[in-house]
Amino acid sequence: MIGNNSSNNNNNTPTSSDSDTSRKIPKTADEKLMVAVRIRPLKSDEPQRCLYAINKKNVFLEDDSEKNNALRQKRGSDKQYSFDVVFSEDTTQENVYEVTTSSLVKDVLNGYNATVFAYGATGAGKTHTMVGDPSQPGIMVRALNDLFNAVKDKEDEYSVTMSYLELYNEQIRDLLNPSSGYLELREDSRGRNIQVAGLSEISTTSTNEVMLLLQKGNKARTVEPTAMNKTSSRSHALLSVTVRHSIPIDKKDHLRMRMKQGRLFMIDLAGSERANKTKNRGKRLQEGAHINRSLLALGNCINALSGGARYVNYRDSKLTRLLKEALSGNCRTVMIAHVSPASNQKDESRNTLTYADRAKNISSKAERNVLDVSYHKMTEDRPRSAEINKITAEQRSNEVKKLREQIVETFKMQMKLRRKLMEIDSHLLGLGMEAERQHLIISHWESRNNKLYKGSGLKSRAQTQQTLRKKQSVTADSFKSADHEQDSDIDAEAEGEIAVQQAWGELADIEREQERWSELRTHMEEKLEACRQRGVSLEDKLPGLLSSDDEREILALMCRVHELEADKMALQSERLVRQHELRRRDLIILRYDRQRQLCEEIITRQRLLIEENKVKLPTDLQELYQLYQQEIHASTYTDFNNSGVNSAEKLPPISKIYSDPMFRRNTSEHSEMSGSEGSGVSPPSSADSV
Numbered sequence: 001m002i003g004n005n006s007s008n009n010n011n012n013t014p015t016s017s018d019s020d021t022s023r024k025i026p027k028t029a030d031e032k033l034m035v036a037v038r039i040r041p042l043k044s045d046e047p048q049r050c051l052y053a054i055n056k057k058n059v060f061l062e063d064d065s066e067k068n069n070a071l072r073q074k075r076g077s078d079k080q081y082s083f084d085v086v087f088s089e090d091t092t093q094e095n096v097y098e099v100t101t102s103s104l105v106k107d108v109l110n111g112y113n114a115t116v117f118a119y120g121a122t123g124a125g126k127t128h129t130m131v132g133d134p135s136q137p138g139i140m141v142r143a144l145n146d147l148f149n150a151v152k153d154k155e156d157e158y159s160v161t162m163s164y165l166e167l168y169n170e171q172i173r174d175l176l177n178p179s180s181g182y183l184e185l186r187e188d189s190r191g192r193n194i195q196v197a198g199l200s201e202i203s204t205t206s207t208n209e210v211m212l213l214l215q216k217g218n219k220a221r222t223v224e225p226t227a228m229n230k231t232s233s234r235s236h237a238l239l240s241v242t243v244r245h246s247i248p249i250d251k252k253d254h255l256r257m258r259m260k261q262g263r264l265f266m267i268d269l270a271g272s273e274r275a276n277k278t279k280n281r282g283k284r285l286q287e288g289a290h291i292n293r294s295l296l297a298l299g300n301c302i303n304a305l306s307g308g309a310r311y312v313n314y315r316d317s318k319l320t321r322l323l324k325e326a327l328s329g330n331c332r333t334v335m336i337a338h339v340s341p342a343s344n345q346k347d348e349s350r351n352t353l354t355y356a357d358r359a360k361n362i363s364s365k366a367e368r369n370v371l372d373v374s375y376h377k378m379t380e381d382r383p384r385s386a387e388i389n390k391i392t393a394e395q396r397s398n399e400v401k402k403l404r405e406q407i408v409e410t411f412k413m414q415m416k417l418r419r420k421l422m423e424i425d426s427h428l429l430g431l432g433m434e435a436e437r438q439h440l441i442i443s444h445w446e447s448r449n450n451k452l453y454k455g456s457g458l459k460s461r462a463q464t465q466q467t468l469r470k471k472q473s474v475t476a477d478s479f480k481s482a483d484h485e486q487d488s489d490i491d492a493e494a495e496g497e498i499a500v501q502q503a504w505g506e507l508a509d510i511e512r513e514q515e516r517w518s519e520l521r522t523h524m525e526e527k528l529e530a531c532r533q534r535g536v537s538l539e540d541k542l543p544g545l546l547s548s549d550d551e552r553e554i555l556a557l558m559c560r561v562h563e564l565e566a567d568k569m570a571l572q573s574e575r576l577v578r579q580h581e582l583r584r585r586d587l588i589i590l591r592y593d594r595q596r597q598l599c600e601e602i603i604t605r606q607r608l609l610i611e612e613n614k615v616k617l618p619t620d621l622q623e624l625y626q627l628y629q630q631e632i633h634a635s636t637y638t639d640f641n642n643s644g645v646n647s648a649e650k651l652p653p654i655s656k657i658y659s660d661p662m663f664r665r666n667t668s669e670h671s672e673m674s675g676s677e678g679s680g681v682s683p684p685s686s687a688d689s690v
């Protein structure tokens with residue numbers, strides 16, 4: 001077992017002489033994720049330290065804010081964290097590799113999957129640990145070296161392939177072939193076997209060649225300076241090495257091979273920085289949002305897994321989809337959390353330690369070694385085929401037929417559930433739009449009543465209902481007062497209140513609906529997962545009954561059809577989401593348009609006042625008006641070209657202000673409203689005044 005009890009590790013780890021790894025693993029064995037913490041050295045320009053390695057398992061984080069707190073001593077343990085291993089700043093690269101990764105390399109050679117990932121804030125030392133430099137090579141280089149040494153002179157038995165990808169702003173790029181553009185993440189209909197379509201898999205067993213490839217890949221990584229780190233890796237980098245081991249089952253029969261496949265993932269995550277600390281602006285801030293989005297999704301998965309949740313959502317980011325196997329599946333996983341000892345990095349360090357502390361509770365299941373099991377099944381079933389041959393061909397074909405029908409049924413059910421999920425998503429998106437529309441109505445009426453509307457999305461359902469109750473009583477009062485005054489019509493204010501109350505009522509209904517549909521969605525997702533699992537176990541039974549390669553090929557084709565159907569459904573669902581997004585944006589544009597119209601009206605009226613009263617404008621305001629006028633001309637020109645409609649009418653250029661009929665209408669309305677005698681003011685030369 002990797003993790004809290006390293007001695008168990010040795011007991012469970014099969015030796016290279018194991019002929020069938022999957023049989024050696026106890027079915028119930030859950031393996032704890034190993035969590036290590038590495039503290040990087042304090043730099044000369046950094047203020048004093050706040051973090052210490054107490055011993056090989058404990059870290060102490062000093063908290064100034066509580067220095068004078070009498071309770072500090074009592075609560076001292078709050079700031080002490082325990083991990084499987086703590087590396088102090090003087091730990092060598094070699095030592096880090098030996099403790100965290102060298103045993104994983106052995107596991108991979110035995111057909112296990114393993115992952116080691118570096119987590120931590122910007123500049124905390126992740127890239128140093130994972131990649132390092134030529135004088136102090138990191139884990140990636142050392143692991144590859146060890147793998148190659150182990151398979152040296154056994155090229156006929158082993159094949160080693162590697163791929164290196166970057167996840168930047170939720171886009172995947174091939175670091176070994178950066179010009180290939182963005183790549184797609186695919187998974188099979190069973191939600192397993194996550195694959196990156198078109199990613200180069202380079203086959204090599206030459207250490208030199210691989211070093212060159214790694215260097216090339218690292219150069220292609222998106223690296224930019226932030227205020228915290230001069231060469232900050234802006235992306236997550238995933239190096240994957242697959243080792244396939246094939247040996248003949250029977251020394252005399254080289255056509256029947258037993259195959260084992262192990263895969264080692266080595267991941268250098270991007271920094272989990274906070275925007276204000278890194279002084280990120282614009283593009284950098286957007287990157288931060290993406291990095292944080294995927295790290296947030298990773299955090300959510302870690303929370304769910306460490307709390308033993310039945311359902312874990314890996315779909316929120318590509319990072320979590322890629323790490324799904326490492327976190328809960330067939331994988332031995334090591335997390336190396338990186339912290340800086342500097343006191344100005346205390347918040348980041350605390351966050352990292354909390355994150356790592358939660359990760360300690362995560363378990364993965366070695367029994368679900370998919371590739372190894374499936375190879376093992378194929379090979380194991382062949383000896384059993386003698387037994388199978390004993391049952392008549394008819395019986396066997398009936399059994400296959402039955403199983404196939406069950407698989408097809410499960411698949412149909414999956415499709416049905418997926419379609420239902422898609423419908424639910426669509427309905428939820430529709431509800432979201434409808435809620436936004438109601439907020440718009442409310443804001444419209446509230447602004448007419450000179451009230452400032454506090455915006456949508458900020459209220460919880462309980463708050464909405466509270467507001468609704470308030471509105472209902474206000475409306476009742478309005479009615480009463482309207483009756484009291486014996487008005488034949490309800491006055492405008494009461495009318496507004498009714499509209500607002502109705503909108504609040506609608507909103508409350510919508511939120512109730514949203515809650516109900518979200519619950520339904522969770523239920524449907526759970527059902528889909530159960531159905532998937534059923535399909536998986538049925539499909540796993542099939543190879544044992546198939547006796548010929550043709551039959552196997554038919555099975556593979558059948559599964560492929562299922563996968564393609566699932567892909568198609570996923571694409572449809574994506575299209576649906578995009579359509580909704582477009583509609584939502586249309587709504588936003590409408591809203592902006594309304595704001596723009598209001599601004600135009602305000603400016604036009606203000607201009608009228610300025611000109612009527614011959615107000616001398618400060619130079620900077622004059623310049624602003626000029627700029628504004630130029631903008632209006634420019635946009636009028638583009639609008640005209642795009643739509644063929646001259647929108648100059650909407651807001652006349654300043655020099656034409658008084659000759660414009662629309663403006664005259666506004667002017668007279670304005671004058672009537674203010675009780676003056678029409679628009680009898682003689683127009684000054686507006687171009688001069690602005």
Ligand SMILES: Nc1ncnc2c1ncn2[C@@H]1O[C@H](COP(=O)(O)OP(=O)(O)OP(=O)(O)O)[C@@H](O)[C@H]1O
Binds near residue numbers: 232269338
């Ligand atoms: N253990 C260490 N020993 C010596 N130097 C280190 C160590 N850890 C980090 N450094 C140095 O600190 C600097 C920042 O480290 P590094 O680039 O590895 O951080 P990072 O966590 O990968 O940051 P980012 O997320 O921004 O990429 C580098 O100059 C690196 O060489």
